Amino acid sequence: MASTPQSPPHPTSFLYIPRTPAGRPADHAPPPAHVRGARLEPPEKRAQAKQPIDYFFPPPSVGDKLVLPGSLHWQLCTTMAVRVLPLLLVLVASVHGYGYGHGDGKLRVGFYKDSCPDAEAIVRRIVAKAVRKDPTASAPLLRLHFHDCFVRGCEGSVLLNSTKGNTAEKDAKPNLTLEAFDVIDDIKAALEKECPGKVSCADILAIAARDAVSLATKVVTKGEWSKDGNLYEVETGRRDGSVSSAKEAVKNLPDSFDGIRKLIKRFASKNLSLKDLAVLSGAHAIGKSHCPSMARRLRNFTAHHDSDPTLDRAYADRLRRQCRSPRDRTTELEMVPGSSETFDAAYYGLVAKRRGLFHSDEALLRNEVTRGLVLRYRDAEEALFLRDFGASMVNMGRVGVLTGGQGEIRRRCAFAN
Numbered sequence: 001m002a003s004t005p006q007s008p009p010h011p012t013s014f015l016y017i018p019r020t021p022a023g024r025p026a027d028h029a030p031p032p033a034h035v036r037g038a039r040l041e042p043p044e045k046r047a048q049a050k051q052p053i054d055y056f057f058p059p060p061s062v063g064d065k066l067v068l069p070g071s072l073h074w075q076l077c078t079t080m081a082v083r084v085l086p087l088l089l090v091l092v093a094s095v096h097g098y099g100y101g102h103g104d105g106k107l108r109v110g111f112y113k114d115s116c117p118d119a120e121a122i123v124r125r126i127v128a129k130a131v132r133k134d135p136t137a138s139a140p141l142l143r144l145h146f147h148d149c150f151v152r153g154c155e156g157s158v159l160l161n162s163t164k165g166n167t168a169e170k171d172a173k174p175n176l177t178l179e180a181f182d183v184i185d186d187i188k189a190a191l192e193k194e195c196p197g198k199v200s201c202a203d204i205l206a207i208a209a210r211d212a213v214s215l216a217t218k219v220v221t222k223g224e225w226s227k228d229g230n231l232y233e234v235e236t237g238r239r240d241g242s243v244s245s246a247k248e249a250v251k252n253l254p255d256s257f258d259g260i261r262k263l264i265k266r267f268a269s270k271n272l273s274l275k276d277l278a279v280l281s282g283a284h285a286i287g288k289s290h291c292p293s294m295a296r297r298l299r300n301f302t303a304h305h306d307s308d309p310t311l312d313r314a315y316a317d318r319l320r321r322q323c324r325s326p327r328d329r330t331t332e333l334e335m336v337p338g339s340s341e342t343f344d345a346a347y348y349g350l351v352a353k354r355r356g357l358f359h360s361d362e363a364l365l366r367n368e369v370t371r372g373l374v375l376r377y378r379d380a381e382e383a384l385f386l387r388d389f390g391a392s393m394v395n396m397g398r399v400g401v402l403t404g405g406q407g408e409i410r411r412r413c414a415f416a417n
């Protein structure tokens with residue numbers, strides 16, 4: 001079996017979060033350029049601009065002797081530092097598959113500018129049509145990208161069908177409630193007509209998720225966020241994998257009953273931080289769930305507690321009336337009652353009141369950092385959450401990507417070529 005691609009390092013800390021001169025995140029700084037919708041510099045350029053440049057000072061020493069500038073030792077040391085070390089770093093990085101995009105290419109905003117100039121517009125048109133027809137269509141599109149990225153990286157494996165000898169991710173238990181595959185198929189068909197063999201299914205998922213969440217965000221649809229109507233700019237240039245395994249999906253996808261340690265571990269294994277965990281959980285501001293994902297919290301929870309004591313009592317009563325049986329797969333529970341089609345920071349208000357639907361939502365209160373973020377997003381201006389969400393989506397979109405000569409561009413998203 002092909003090995004799972006390595007996740008990229010977590011570059012956002014210096015690329016996206018505006019920092020004060022002292023290096024602390026400037027939480028109340030205006031949204032960074034890519035989130036406001038302004039064009040970005042290519043990632044390599046941004047990275048270079050922010051690289052610390054004083055790596056080799058003070059002067060290196062050999063044994064206990066200080067190496068003085070101008071001496072033969074100094075020349076040897078600087079030659080090592082300037083010429084050899086970078087080569088070694090590149091070698092190590094390529095062995096470990098580091099860099100977001102570890103083929104010979106990189107993700108970048110506007111990857112299809114020349115090869116398929118209307119790619120993003122086509123995705124947007126079809127997502128908008130789906131959302132106009134059914135406003136609940138946004139949430140499944142956002143969730144699909146997450147479920148893709150957490151298993152083998154963002155390379156479209158969640159879209160592959162099972163075959164005779166292989167049960168694919170799609171048919172794994174945590175994925176049985178995924179929807180919107182038809183929207184992705186429509187997008188792919190339109191793109192293959194416009195520019196055959198150019199746009200990957202993995203990128204379609206990333207663009208569609210961005211469009212879906214943008215169309216569910218009021219400040220964005222009102223034109224108050226960015227000129228181009230996007231919550232954030234999406235990087236593209238991913239290629240598709242050809243392996244999909246239900247077992248890997250079960251192993252890698254977070255479970256609604258996970259506690260905070262497990263969640264942190266799962267996110268860290270994708271090079272995603274505690275902040276990414278707290279921010280991306282805010283995706284549960286939109287959409288719905290089904291009873292089996294949370295009903296265990298409602299009855300016979302432990303020998304001492306009939307229901308999960310971390311769940312607000314009145315809320316538990318209400319949910320018990322909705323979920324008559326843990327096996328009820330038809331009743332739909334709104335993530336945020338009354339506002340589950342609008343993407344905003346309302347989720348954090350619910351979680352802080354112990355009204356998050358899942359144990360994993362409540363778990364965010366069990367760690368100092370994630371708890372602090374829950375309270376901050378509840379209290380701060382919504383723009384803070386929206387901006388951070390864009391940055392964390394970009395982070396998630398870099399997990400384990402295939403680029404350059406790796407993988408393929410699938411002709412149909414459900415089948416490897």
Ligand code: HEM
Pocket residue numbers: 139140142143146177179254255256257258263280281283284286287288289290291292293358360
């Ligand atoms: C932190 C760990 C997470 C866990 C344990 C989790 C778990 C779940 C579960 C159990 C459901 C409901 C499934 C059902 O019963 O139908 C769900 C729905 C959803 N999740 Fe998550 N999730 C997590 C993180 C995320 C992330 C990172 C995103 C996106 C960035 C996301 C987006 C969504 C959306 C939008 C829905 C609603 C889908 C719909 O309406 O069809 N989730 N999640």
